[in-house]
Amino acid sequence: MALLGHNSDMNSIAKQQLPIGVFDSGVGGLTVLKALREELPNEDLIYLGDTARLPYGTKSPASISRYACQATRLLQDRDIKLLVVACNTASAVALDELRAQMHPLPVIGVVGPGASAAVNACPAGRHLVLATEATVRLGAYRRAIVELDPAAEVTELACEMLVSLAEEGWSNGAIADAIVARYVAELGEAAAAADSVILGCTHFPLLREPIAGAFAPDISLVDSASTTAVVAAEMLASLNLRNPAERPGALQLLATDGATRFARVGGWFLGTNLTAEDVDLVDL
Numbered sequence: 001m002a003l004l005g006h007n008s009d010m011n012s013i014a015k016q017q018l019p020i021g022v023f024d025s026g027v028g029g030l031t032v033l034k035a036l037r038e039e040l041p042n043e044d045l046i047y048l049g050d051t052a053r054l055p056y057g058t059k060s061p062a063s064i065s066r067y068a069c070q071a072t073r074l075l076q077d078r079d080i081k082l083l084v085v086a087c088n089t090a091s092a093v094a095l096d097e098l099r100a101q102m103h104p105l106p107v108i109g110v111v112g113p114g115a116s117a118a119v120n121a122c123p124a125g126r127h128l129v130l131a132t133e134a135t136v137r138l139g140a141y142r143r144a145i146v147e148l149d150p151a152a153e154v155t156e157l158a159c160e161m162l163v164s165l166a167e168e169g170w171s172n173g174a175i176a177d178a179i180v181a182r183y184v185a186e187l188g189e190a191a192a193a194a195d196s197v198i199l200g201c202t203h204f205p206l207l208r209e210p211i212a213g214a215f216a217p218d219i220s221l222v223d224s225a226s227t228t229a230v231v232a233a234e235m236l237a238s239l240n241l242r243n244p245a246e247r248p249g250a251l252q253l254l255a256t257d258g259a260t261r262f263a264r265v266g267g268w269f270l271g272t273n274l275t276a277e278d279v280d281l282v283d284l
């Protein structure tokens with residue numbers, strides 16, 4: 001009996017020491033990775049950017065699901081204890097499928113935490129959601145927000161070109177300002193009436209400056225990164241899966257193409273100097 005108890009303690013310590021898997025179509029999910037590192041500094045993290053198949057946002061739901069399931073499979077093969085889908089598009093399209101694939105291990109998407117951050121910031125508010133075509137087509141934020149706050153009003157706008165700007169590292173300056181202004185013009189009066197702007201694509205926090213500049217100064221700019229990290233911390237604690245280690249967690253970066261580009265933009269975003277050697281190329 002004593003031996004059994006000892007073995008099951010060993011078992012749960014071994015599980016606690018497993019890494020968290022995080023994926024996105026590209027560098028955008030690094031906004032979530034950064035928040036996870038701040039919230040859970042002792043956890044080991046594996047980040048996968050499916051750069052070979054970016055963007056997800058213009059693809060059909062069938063392709064997005066297939067890509068998301070393949071990315072998840074790779075991370076499962078690396079023995080993760082929790083999957084964070086750091087991509088609104090994949091969260092909107094494939095979250096249930098990914099939960100079934102990962103079962104019994106937990107999966108967190110970014111749409112739910114983003115919606116709850118917006119509702120908390122502006123109860124009964126008028127929310128603008130900037131997202132990819134697929135996320136907007138599915139009305140993922142509208143449903144999540146209205147479920148939490150039936151008095152909320154939601155306007156959604158697909159801004160696919162902002163993904164390319166973020167991937168290129170052109171996140172501020174005249175070109176970014178002009179492209180953001182072009183999208184915001186499509187919103188007409190809804191832009192001036194809004195209480196919050198939800199950055200409903202994990203690439204968009206990289207463009208926080210030009211986006212903020214296109215709206216009234218008192219508007220709330222909401223993204224899902226920090227809320228997702230808090231949800232992840234709570235989930236791990238409730239499942240007794242927090243890593244008890246006291247040293248800083250390790251980070252492994254994987255991409256399906258373009259290690260040099262990934263390192264350039266990713267390093268700039270994470271605030272560290274990354275080179276192509278820091279990024280392992282993988283095939284899904």
Ligand code: DGL
Nearest residue numbers: 025055056057088089202
């Ligand atoms: N970063 C992604 C999202 O949050 C997707 C960008 C794309 O691949 O279109 O939706």
